[in-house]
Amino acid sequence: xxxxxxxxxxxxxxxxxxxxxxxxxxxxxxxxxxxxxxxxxxxxxxxxxxxxxxxxxxxxxxxxxxxxxxxxxxxxxxxxxxxxxxxxxxxxxxxxxxxxxxxxxxxxx
Amino acid sequence: xxxxxxxxxxxxxxxxxxxxxxxxxxxxxxxxxxxxxxxxxxxxxxxxxxxxxxxxxxxxxxxxxxxxxxxxxxxxxxxxxxxxxxxxxxxxxxxxxxxxxxxxxxxxxxxxxxx
Numbered sequence: 001x002x003x004x005x006x007x008x009x010x011x012x013x014x015x016x017x018x019x020x021x022x023x024x025x026x027x028x029x030x031x032x033x034x035x036x037x038x039x040x041x042x043x044x045x046x047x048x049x050x051x052x053x054x055x056x057x058x059x060x061x062x063x064x065x066x067x068x069x070x071x072x073x074x075x076x077x078x079x080x081x082x083x084x085x086x087x088x089x090x091x092x093x094x095x096x097x098x099x100x101x102x103x104x105x106x107x108x109x
Numbered sequence: 110x111x112x113x114x115x116x117x118x119x120x121x122x123x124x125x126x127x128x129x130x131x132x133x134x135x136x137x138x139x140x141x142x143x144x145x146x147x148x149x150x151x152x153x154x155x156x157x158x159x160x161x162x163x164x165x166x167x168x169x170x171x172x173x174x175x176x177x178x179x180x181x182x183x184x185x186x187x188x189x190x191x192x193x194x195x196x197x198x199x200x201x202x203x204x205x206x207x208x209x210x211x212x213x214x215x216x217x218x219x220x221x222x223x224x
Contacts (some may be wrong), residue, residue: 004151031145032211043199043215087151092197095159096167097142101151 001026006088006100013078014108021073021090021103032091033064035073044087073075078107111136115200115216123224124203130185130219132200139205141183145196158183
């Protein structure tokens with residue numbers, strides 16, 4: 001069983017749409033949670049950390065549900081530049097990071 | 110400029126020929142780690158290091174070695190590469206302050222093909 005599961009997509013949406021990604025994790029002792037963005041053939045870059053209280057950064061909102069072991073990312077008013085693969089990442093015991101296989105987003109004009 | 114630098118970026122080699130992928134960071138980070146990325150599997154941790162001379166296995170350490178003799182460098186060694194080690198490799202670093210955001214800083218990746 002994978003530590004972190006994500007829908008691979010692709011999600012094909014028009015500009016301006018709202019899109020939501022979800023992921024689940026298996027280790028209830030996981031401590032920190034993140035969304036990373038990866039452009040084609042490039043290195044992953046941190047998009048945002050995810051907190052139990054929910055957090056927002058501009059058009060991006062992340063939520064964590066520890067009871068259900070579920071993480072979400074909501075993107076509002078999608079831009080062409082949002083096209084990328086979004087990686088759900090879980091940190092366990094500070095040293096170990098587990099990555100989902102990513103959800104691909106294509107934003108169309 | 111703060112960065113993580115990997116070399117080589119691209120390499121084609123043959124089975125059994127020892128190779129080293131270098132990783133260097135200029136951010137004075139204590140923590141460094143190596144990942145491999147394969148289609149459908151996401152990034153998987155190979156080894157990590159909490160500080161100089163402190164290394165530990167990740168989830169897929171078989172066939173790899175690492176060393177951490179200096180804080181800035183964390184080379185990945187493939188003593189006898191095999192075709193199943195064909196992959197995209199990323200090195201990453203982060204500070205060890207547990208109060209930080211958890212951001213991993215990645216190198217640009219090294220695409221390795223073993224024939």
